[in-house]
Amino acid sequence: TIPDALAEIREAVDFCRYYAAQGRRLFGTDGQIMDGPTGEHNVLTLDGRGVFVCISPWNFPLAIFLGQIAAALMAGNAVIAKPAEQTPLIAAATTKLILKAGLPADALALLPGDGTVGAQIVAHPAVAGVAFTGSTAVARLINRTLAAKDGPIVPLIAETGGQNAMIVDSSALPEQIVDDVILSALGSAGQRCSALRVLYVQNESADRLIAMLKGAMATRRVGNPAHLHSDIGPVIDPSARETLVKHRSYLDTIGRLIGDIPVPETLKGY
Numbered sequence: 001t002i003p004d005a006l007a008e009i010r011e012a013v014d015f016c017r018y019y020a021a022q023g024r025r026l027f028g029t030d031g032q033i034m035d036g037p038t039g040e041h042n043v044l045t046l047d048g049r050g051v052f053v054c055i056s057p058w059n060f061p062l063a064i065f066l067g068q069i070a071a072a073l074m075a076g077n078a079v080i081a082k083p084a085e086q087t088p089l090i091a092a093a094t095t096k097l098i099l100k101a102g103l104p105a106d107a108l109a110l111l112p113g114d115g116t117v118g119a120q121i122v123a124h125p126a127v128a129g130v131a132f133t134g135s136t137a138v139a140r141l142i143n144r145t146l147a148a149k150d151g152p153i154v155p156l157i158a159e160t161g162g163q164n165a166m167i168v169d170s171s172a173l174p175e176q177i178v179d180d181v182i183l184s185a186l187g188s189a190g191q192r193c194s195a196l197r198v199l200y201v202q203n204e205s206a207d208r209l210i211a212m213l214k215g216a217m218a219t220r221r222v223g224n225p226a227h228l229h230s231d232i233g234p235v236i237d238p239s240a241r242e243t244l245v246k247h248r249s250y251l252d253t254i255g256r257l258i259g260d261i262p263v264p265e266t267l268k269g270y
Helices: 002-026 063-074 088-100 115-123 136-147 174-190 203-218 238-254
Strands: 032-034 042-044 051-055 078-082 108-110 127-134 156-160 165-168 198-201
Touching: 002 063, 051 063, 051 115, 063 078, 063 088, 063 127, 078 115, 088 108, 115 127, 115 136, 127 136, 136 156, 165 174, 174 203, 198 203
Parallel strands: 051 078, 051 127, 078 108, 127 156, 165 198
Antiparallel strands: 032 042
């Protein structure tokens, strides 16, 4: 949706500014003066390692894609960027903007493709580092591939998945909780790695909070994300939708349905 898109652009800008500031602080030509005994002069300097592989996810197709690249470039590396197979067009448009901004063309290579492409790049002997955001299972595969190489130890910077839970006691302000839950759980159709998955509520305040959440859900509109009035758009692909359908069926066997948001039958896509 448009608010989600604006938030992603802001995050991408924030990454660029953050890593630029870090670069000025840590990568200056004079280095950082270290503490040392009298008579010694100790200086820490940081340098690039070589070619960094940046593998990004589809659920932040601009912000994480650009954030990984900005960090690696700032540290003096060349970059091979492998975006998620579902979002190559955003990556291509971003790469064009990076080059237009003045980055030397030989410092960044865009290499779209599926997981087999990523596996081949990671296994290449010339790779000096990997930044990866995605599933824990794939991170383990990359870790094993890098560990099997001869030569210098190749660093892996990995951010992987988990379950985000919120615990609410009776002292919390219900109106604020409802706003935060709706934003976190339903923003970007719940596809962010930061999305709220589980809400624990104290018994004494549960009934009122659940009623307020049901009311807030009833105001959400599922629709084409290009339209301003849409609060929730589609999920990324048929596989993602199938996973959600199966999970919904599983929850029906173990839990009690509190509320759901209707999806208009006229909508196309996932």
